[in-house]
Amino acid sequence: MIAVQNLVKTFHDKARGSRHVVDDVSFEVREREIFGLLGPNGAGKTTTLRLIATLLKPDSGTAVINGFDINREPEKVRSQLGFLSGDMGLYGRLSPREILTFYGRLFGMGEAEIGRRSEELIERFAMKEFAGVRTDKLSTGMKQKTAIARTMLHNPPVLILDEPTSGLDVPTARTIEESILEFRKAGKTVLFSTHVMEEAEYLCDRIAVIHEGKIKITGTMDELRAATGRHRLREIFLDLLGLPVLTEN
Amino acid sequence: MRLHYVLTVFRKEMLDMLRDRRTMISMVAMPVLVIPVILFFMGKLVGRAEERSQQEARRLGIAAQVSNPQIRAALEGLDLPLRTGLNPREAIERKEAAAGVVESALPDGRPRVELLTDRSNPTSAVTGEKIRTALTKLRESQVREGLKSANVPVTVLEPFALQQTNVASAKKMAGNLWGSMLGYMLLLLMFTGGMYPVIDMTAGEKERKTIEAFLASPVHRLEIVIGKILTATVAILVTAALTLASVTFSIRSENFSRTPEMKAMMQTIPLDGQNLALIALTLLPLAILAASMMIAIALFARSFKEGQSYLTPLAFLVIFPALMGGLPGLELSLVTALVPILNASQLIRGILLGEWTVPVFAMTLGANVVYAAIATVVATRTFNKESVLFRS
Numbered sequence: 115m116i117a118v119q120n121l122v123k124t125f126h127d128k129a130r131g132s133r134h135v136v137d138d139v140s141f142e143v144r145e146r147e148i149f150g151l152l153g154p155n156g157a158g159k160t161t162t163l164r165l166i167a168t169l170l171k172p173d174s175g176t177a178v179i180n181g182f183d184i185n186r187e188p189e190k191v192r193s194q195l196g197f198l199s200g201d202m203g204l205y206g207r208l209s210p211r212e213i214l215t216f217y218g219r220l221f222g223m224g225e226a227e228i229g230r231r232s233e234e235l236i237e238r239f240a241m242k243e244f245a246g247v248r249t250d251k252l253s254t255g256m257k258q259k260t261a262i263a264r265t266m267l268h269n270p271p272v273l274i275l276d277e278p279t280s281g282l283d284v285p286t287a288r289t290i291e292e293s294i295l296e297f298r299k300a301g302k303t304v305l306f307s308t309h310v311m312e313e314a315e316y317l318c319d320r321i322a323v324i325h326e327g328k329i330k331i332t333g334t335m336d337e338l339r340a341a342t343g344r345h346r347l348r349e350i351f352l353d354l355l356g357l358p359v360l361t362e363n
Numbered sequence: 364m365r366l367h368y369v370l371t372v373f374r375k376e377m378l379d380m381l382r383d384r385r386t387m388i389s390m391v392a393m394p395v396l397v398i399p400v401i402l403f404f405m406g407k408l409v410g411r412a413e414e415r416s417q418q419e420a421r422r423l424g425i426a427a428q429v430s431n432p433q434i435r436a437a438l439e440g441l442d443l444p445l446r447t448g449l450n451p452r453e454a455i456e457r458k459e460a461a462a463g464v465v466e467s468a469l470p471d472g473r474p475r476v477e478l479l480t481d482r483s484n485p486t487s488a489v490t491g492e493k494i495r496t497a498l499t500k501l502r503e504s505q506v507r508e509g510l511k512s513a514n515v516p517v518t519v520l521e522p523f524a525l526q527q528t529n530v531a532s533a534k535k536m537a538g539n540l541w542g543s544m545l546g547y548m549l550l551l552l553m554f555t556g557g558m559y560p561v562i563d564m565t566a567g568e569k570e571r572k573t574i575e576a577f578l579a580s581p582v583h584r585l586e587i588v589i590g591k592i593l594t595a596t597v598a599i600l601v602t603a604a605l606t607l608a609s610v611t612f613s614i615r616s617e618n619f620s621r622t623p624e625m626k627a628m629m630q631t632i633p634l635d636g637q638n639l640a641l642i643a644l645t646l647l648p649l650a651i652l653a654a655s656m657m658i659a660i661a662l663f664a665r666s667f668k669e670g671q672s673y674l675t676p677l678a679f680l681v682i683f684p685a686l687m688g689g690l691p692g693l694e695l696s697l698v699t700a701l702v703p704i705l706n707a708s709q710l711i712r713g714i715l716l717g718e719w720t721v722p723v724f725a726m727t728l729g730a731n732v733v734y735a736a737i738a739t740v741v742a743t744r745t746f747n748k749e750s751v752l753f754r755s
Contacts, residue, residue: 167579170749189581197579201572207382208375219371220580248382264576274579 115272115303116143116166120175123161135161137327138175143305143320148298150318151307152351158327159307163276166305167197180271193221196265196273196302200280202257206250210241210260213249214267221268228267235263255286262293273297275306279313291317315347323354330354364589368582372590376564380594386559390598394552394605402613416486419461423486425494426451426460431474437501438464441493451479461490534631535716541614541632542712543689549606550685550708551678553646556602557595557653558674564591565661566670574752588658588746592739595654603646607639633715641714641724648731649707655738659745665754684708695719700726703734 123136136158143149153159164170166177168188176183182190205213211232218228236245239259244252249260265273275294279287294317297304308314314321315335322332331338331354335347344350349359380386424444428451429435438445443461446454451463463479476498480491510517531539568574577587611634657674664670681704687693688708695709706727713719745751 164575164753169575169578170753189583192579193581195579197576199572199575201575203571203573203576205375205379205573206571207379212378216371216375217576217580220368220577220582222581276575 115145115147116149116177116179116305118142118162118166118175118177121162121165121172121177122174123158123165123170124173125161134327136165136172139324139327139329140175141322141329141332143303145303146298146301147319148294148304148306148317150314150321151305151324152309152311152314152321152347153307153324154309154355157324159309159324160276161327162324163274163305163307167195167274168192193268194270194272196268196270197276198261198265198273198278199276200278200282202261204249204257204260204264207248209246209248210252210256210263211236211245213260213264217264217267223268231267231269232263235266239263254282255289258282258286258289262290266297271302273302273304273306275304277307277309279308279310287313311346311348311351321347323351325355364583364585368586369590369593372582372587373593376560376591376594377597380560380563380598383559383563386563386598389559390556390602391605393555394602394609398548398552398606398609399613399616402610403616412485416489419486420490423459423461425490426454426463426479429464429466429476431466433501433505434464434466434474434476434498437497438494441497443490443493455479455481455487458484461486462494464494532631533627534633537632538712538715538717542715545607545610545689545715546708546711547682547685547689548610549603549642549646549711550649550681550704552606553599553603553650554653554657554678554681556606557599557650557657558671558678560598561595561654561657562661562664562667562670562674564594565658566664567667569664569752569754570666578752584747585743588743589739592651592654592658592742595658596650599650599653600646603650607634607642633717638714641719642711644728645707645710645714645724645731648728648735649703651735652703652731652738655735655742659738659742662742662745662751663754680704688712695723695727697723697726701730703731706730 118139118141121136121139122134124132125135126132139158139162141149151159151162161170165172166179166184168184168191172185176185178184179191180194182194184191205216208216214232214235215228218231223231236242239262241256241259241263244256249257252260265275273294275290278290278294282290291313294304294306306317318335320332320334321338323330323338331341331350333341338347338350339345342350342353344353344359352359420443424446425438425441426449427435427438427445427447429438429445435445446460449460451460451465454460455463465477465479467475467477469475478491478494478498481487482491506520507517510520529536568577578584611632614632615630657677660673660677661670664673684702684705685708688705689712693699693709695706695713699709700706700723710719710724710727713723
């Protein structure tokens with residue numbers, strides 16, 4: 115479903131010079147799979163996801179999403195995706211219903227289809243009470259529901275979630291985690307980035323650890339354990355980063 | 364470019380903009396409320412200052428050291444108290460007298476009158492002017508009497524009559540007075556009216572992190588940026604229309620004109636359908652230019668605050684040429700028609716004066732269309748730059 119091949123992205127700035135933020139990254143995400151991109155802050159997770167979502171152009175390499183190449187058919191790639199970040203990216207002065215209508219139009223849906231699908235999602239995420247209220251007046255939980263509904267609106271086969279639980283309390287993060295599992299149940303392919311070990315261990319079918327722009331390892335939890343000789347993901351992660359694992363002694 | 368996507372972006376941006384308090388203040392409240400209030404208080408203040416000046420002059424009077432009865436009679440005719448026993452110079456400095464008159468004698472015995480005023484003080488200056496007029500009149504009447512008693516005809520004094528006639532109609536006079544400030548006010552408020560929506564649509568979108576999900580939709584970036592430019596253009600034109608309506612209403616109202624003549628003149632301000640259409644046509648490419656230029660600049664900002672600091676200096680770039688364009692003496696020519704903002708300011712003044720020509724109008728319009736097109740290209744290119752959109 116997602117095939118990332120040798121992606122390279124370099125950023126230039128006066129202070130730090132040229133940096134390979136994504137350095138020859140390759141991995142595959144299979145259909146109906148939840149794939150976690152795990153890495154510390156600044157590892158290149160967000161940039162990788164932005165490259166796949168065609169928000170950024172790669173210096174070299176490519177990715178193919180549901181048969182569409184990010185370099186050749188970026189619009190078609192985007193039509194296959196639902197994109198959600200931890201910041202949610204909601205328009206505060208618009209209501210959830212208005213946001214859904216706007217995004218429905220952006221994804222080329224007809225007015226009748228937008229109405230039907232919006233009501234379906236409003237019902238499903240119990241948003242009826244606040245669907246007409248300005249988003250900046252909503253609680254974080256309500257905003258999360260709105261953001262998920264927006265991501266799901268056009269029924270995309272692939273979901274890209276960039277640190278979707280970042281900064282959320284445990285009950286609100288649980289709503290997102292529940293949705294990720296539901297996405298898979300609904301036949302979607304999910305690629306998400308996180309630095310929360312428990313989340314990755316609990317949700318992902320397979321995990322890739324990225325550090326300093328390079329993929330260090332890819333596999334299921336069992337494969338990671340076998341490759342590193344460590345049991346818990348936290349230990350595997352620190353090991354791959356070359357950091358000592360803390361013990362009581 | 365697909366028009367329906369541009370319109371989708373435009374509709375959303377318009378809805379978002381109309382619900383933004385800051386935008387509504389700069390776009391609607393400034394022209395609709397602030398301009399009439401400023402003009403009303405300006406009219407009141409000027410009127411009150413004149414009244415206060417007259418009252419002060421009546422209270423302070425004239426410090427006079429005058430013995431000639433005719434000169435004294437002329438001063439008394441001014442209906443201001445004549446105060447004796449004061450040192451006129453010191454009295455004026457201490458604000459104990461509005462003006463002073465000191466009489467002395469010339470070597471041939473004729474009286475010499477010295478008029479003392481403090482020209483930095485409006486009350487003193489106005490009183491001094493009144494005294495000068497009264498004494499000039501007295502001198503002329505004494506000359507006439509002297510000529511008459513010497514049997515010399517009055518024509519010796521006035522070999523020919525001089526009459527000055529203003530050929531400008533009241534309409535033209537109003538156009539001249541109004542044209543100088545209308546272009547300036549319109550252009551300045553257009554920029555400030557468009558500033559907040561532009562920052563909100565660019566830096567604001569980055570700050571609120573809404574841009575990622577927006578860009579992750581299948582819409583082309585060109586369609587997004589054109590939708591945003593269209594929204595900013597509408598905001599700018601709405602500000603211009605409200606400014607025009609507000610200034611017209613304020614200037615034609617009772618409070619602005621202090622004299623019946625001024626009021627009558629203001630009623631003749633030439634804002635008919637044709638002139639309004641010409642002004643609108645002048646402003647249209649300029650609104651697109653302003654919208655695109657501001658979007659191209661504000662895109663570099665990471666936050667609303669940063670956007671404000673990037674765009675505020677732009678207001679100064681508008682003030683100077685807009686002000687210059689309204690000044691009399693600088694004629695609109697095919698050369699000045701190439702200078703953006705200055706050309707529009709001059710053309711608006713020319714339209715109100717009825718002094719515009721088709722070649723100059725076409726040149727101004729053509730030049731601004733070219734500038735607007737260049738600015739639009741720059742804005743779309745900037746919107747396509749990753750380093751700008753994802754600047755952190």
